Amino acid sequence: MSVDSRASVVGIDAILPKVGKPARYTGGEWNSVVKDWQSTDLRVVLAYPDIYEIGASHLGLQILYELLNSRRDVLAERTYAPWIDMEAQMRDAKLPLFALESRQPVASFDVLGFTLPYELTYSNVLNMLSLAGIPLQTFERNDGDPLVIGGGSCTFNPEPLAEFFDLFVIGDGEEVFGELLDAFRESGWRPHLETGRSNRQRSSFLKQVANIQGIYVPALYDAAYSEAGVLTRPAVDGAPRRVLKRFVASLPFAPVRPVVPYLEAVHDRAAVEIMRGCTRGCRFCQAGVIYRSVRERPVDEILAMVDQVLANTGYEELGLMSLSSADHSEIKRLVQEIVRRHPNVNVSLPSLRVDSFSVDLASAIRRRKTGFTFAPEAGSQRMRDAINKHITEEDILRAAEAAFGQGWSLIKLYFLIGLPGEVIDDVADIAALVKKMLSIGRRYHRHRAQINVSVNTFCPKPQTPFQWAGQDSDDSLREKQQLLQRELRGVKLGWSDNRVSAIEAALARGDRRMGGVLEGAWRRGARFDAWSDQFVFERWQEAFSAAGLDSWQYSHRPRSLEEALPWDHIDSGISKAYLKEEYNRSVLGQFTPDCHVHDRCSACGHFKLDPNCVKAVKRAEVAANI
Amino acid sequence: MLRWQLTYSRGAALKYVGHLDLVRAWERVFRRAGVRLAFSQGFRPHAKMVFASALPVGVTGSAELLDLTLSEDTSAETLTSTITCQLPRGLSLVDIAPLEGPSLPSRVRYAVYRARVEQRLTLEDTSARLAATLAATALPRTRLREKKTLHYDLRPLIDDLWLESWDVEQVIGMRLRSDHAGAGRPDEVLAALDLLESRATIDRVGLVLEDSSRSTALPEPL
Secondary structure, three states: OOOOOOOOOOOOOOOHHHOOOHHHOOOOOEOOOOOOOOOOOEEEEEEEOOOHHHHOOOHHHHHHHHHHHOOOOEEEEEEEOOOHHHHHHHHHOOOOOEOOOOOOEHHHOOEEEEEOOOHHHHHHHHHHHHHHOOOOOHHHOOOOOOEEEEEOHHHHOOHHHHHHOOEEEOEOHHHHHHHHHHHHHHHOOOHHHOOOOOOHHHHHHHHHHOOOOOEEOHHHEEEEEEOOEEEEEEOOOOOOOOEEOEOOOOOOOOOOOOOEOOOOOOOOOEEEEOEEOOOOOOOOOOHHHHOOOOEEOOHHHHHHHHHHHHHHHOOOEEEEEOOOHHHOOOHHHHHHHHHHHOOOOEEEOOOOOOOHHHHHHHHHHOOOOOOEEEEEEOOOHHHHHHOOOOOOHHHHHHHHHHHHHOOOOEEEEEEEEOOOOOOHHHHHHHHHHHHHHHHHHHHHHHHHOEEEEEEEEOOOOOOOHHHHOOOOOHHHHHHHHHHHHHHOOOOEEEEOOHHHHHHHHHHHOOOOOHHHHHHHHHHOOOOOOOOOOOOOHHHHHHHHHHOOOOHHHHHOOOOOOOOEOOOOOEEOOOOHHHHHHHHHHHHHOOOOOOHHHHOOOOOOOHHHOOOOOHHHHHHHHHHHHO | OOEEEEEEEEOHHHOOOOHHHHHHHHHHHHHHHOOOEOEOOOOOOOEOEEEOOOOOOOEEEEEEEEEEEEOOOOOHHHHHHHHHOOOOOOEEEEEEEEOOOOOOHHHEEEEEEEEEEOOOOOHHHHHHHHHHHHHOOOOEEEEEEOOEEEEEEOHHHEEEEEEEEOOOOEEEEEEEEEEOOEEOOHHHHHHHOOOOOOOOEEEEEEEEEOOHHHOOOOOOOO
16 A cells, blocks of 8 residues: 555545435534644644534544634644435445544544444444544454444443553543644654554554553453453553543643534534533433543633634534532622623523423523423432432422523423332322323413423432442333333423443443454444434344354343452542442432531542542641641 | 615535424524614514525525614624624524515525436436426326325426536526415426436525526536
8 A cells, every 4th residue: 555545535426426324424614623634743633433413422532623723733633423325425435434523534534533422332432443444343453444433421331442542532632632643743644644464563553652641542451251240450561550541630621612513403503511520320321420520610610611612613502511510619690791792692501400490590691482491300209319319309490480480381391210229109100290280281371381391210220329320120120111101191201222222331331342242243234223213122132142142131120239249450540439329329219418618528539649638638738737 | 874784605514493483593503693683563572583484404505695674773894794703503683684675585586406416327318318307288296285185286386497407517507487376396496307316416506586687606507
């Protein structure tokens, strides 16, 4: 292969007229950055393993795109999973996966970086590697293939993807991505200039960066399977025993120049991250663990970002992003000031708490009262205590009263079913709660009052207090879903497909052996598994049996607290002892307060990463007094 | 002046952007440029911005028309300079002129297209196809639209067809009806001529308004 044979513009013009929504593939959006292909030293392509309209709204990629492109020695481009029709046309015309900006093949970049937002995108990752013409397995790649890296929430158990990725970036990516690229530059290895069949530079580079905090090189580890569980440990000298996540103590100033898609993206708005992390401690929630601790952005900085991002994009809607926006200590002043400065902009506050303070907040900014979203998560007090969702029925009804009373006629509710310890009566309480809320709505809006209920099946996620719990059985889930359908006639009710949830749960807590299942399912045609019209359960069933593995063992089997877990070597900063304690407190229905709000340390262990957390501050004070 | 007519072009970089998406893109151009559009009254106010005619997906446009009503007085020079630096790749401004009279959509009568095809046909063959199409009394066609099949007659939507060049490039000119009663699609005409191919490029050269002195670029037949 000659040096430039890989790099040449991929000619998609002839196939574009034959596919739906061709603007998914044409790029050229406002604020997209097209740098000189030949003269830029390091070429990075950021990949989202689902369609353009979903990926374009991903805040993490927006941050990295702007950050990487601010470096003169780097060009960062984008690629998304082509939809089924486009894939067929590309395979038919033998066209490889390409990047939107330069239309150069993905294989001609130096780094291919996937974000891994949810497990059901894994088959798309394999499909995109295959479309790019990059060998699927890390050991098959040579120096001329791009470095394939992954980041995002799924990297907190990366084991099912271990054989497909050269490395994972665990935790906040802003600093470590730069360090990785610096190491790349210094190493002199440029995949796009390599032609030989050696993999010497790749493997020496991987060994070298394995010691950067937050970088996990799976090929340097192996897994031992026994009655005691799955033990993942270093296979070579020099690889750290545990990989500690990266943590940025304060949020970087970005993005203020996000790409503005022509197609309507799922979140068609400017997004400004006002806070990262949440310490409320809901026991099912993975985000609450992996994005710990809480880092607020100062109001003045948020306002400056808002001014810039609106001027740079022309967006008419602004999302103030965080895991729990009402928890920002100056949220009230912030929204008042934004509304004063930008009276014509629609401000949205996703992820609001279930309380009347949140309603008042939203009421101050919402011009169009389309629908108010609450996530009570559980219907009975017993279950809300078990999951550490610290709200009472009174709180919920008061919030509903406030929302209906302040002009909203539609409330959207999110619940989980199949939570550990849940019985059918707890689910009956969901129906009862919804009915009570609806009767409040009727008082204000008569028959116009509407409640949409979304009931998701609980999937135990790694690194959470519920990581040991089994997923609820199909029979039990079906009984619960039927009860809700019976009780909530006339309410718009959405629920998950339990077979999809079972695959999600299996992938979430999978070990390295799951890689074979994943590849088998993909070879049987699996892709876009998060799309109900594309998911085919039988592909996964066959893949499990071909690999000689039992999917139930992964999705439904409760783990013992003593068992070694496949992701134990990935250190989220939260101690396993704390997770165990939380699991036990869940069984007892005991409340664990939010350390950020109550200034009381719950001993999660994260102080070793965050110098601003309560415990770290107190320790420093004690040390100063000695 | 508060009312303006913009003539703009949509190039190949934007030809796959649908009409509604293009409307949104223009709204964002104006917002970035700080151009204040007037808003309609009512329950759901919308910016007073009227497009003469939606451009089909896959087709470029050399002289598209857009009427604006602003909420504050400005000059053509200011408007031009503020808008120009906010235009994305694929959009460019051809002209800005004060607008008088009724708004655009009610005045569009025809759209003129230029289609370049790569098929190698003889001049005689192509001329014969054009003549036969024009001579036909009906051209029944079916179109798949959102999973529904639409049966219609293309012939009354064709006003004229001509051969524009045949030496270096093979270009066919079309003047198609475009009014409240219906609009002819250029790709449908190519299909009726049996000349539709994925490499064909189609440009809308201009729109012919009711008062023909206000028509945009109108090419002369060969």
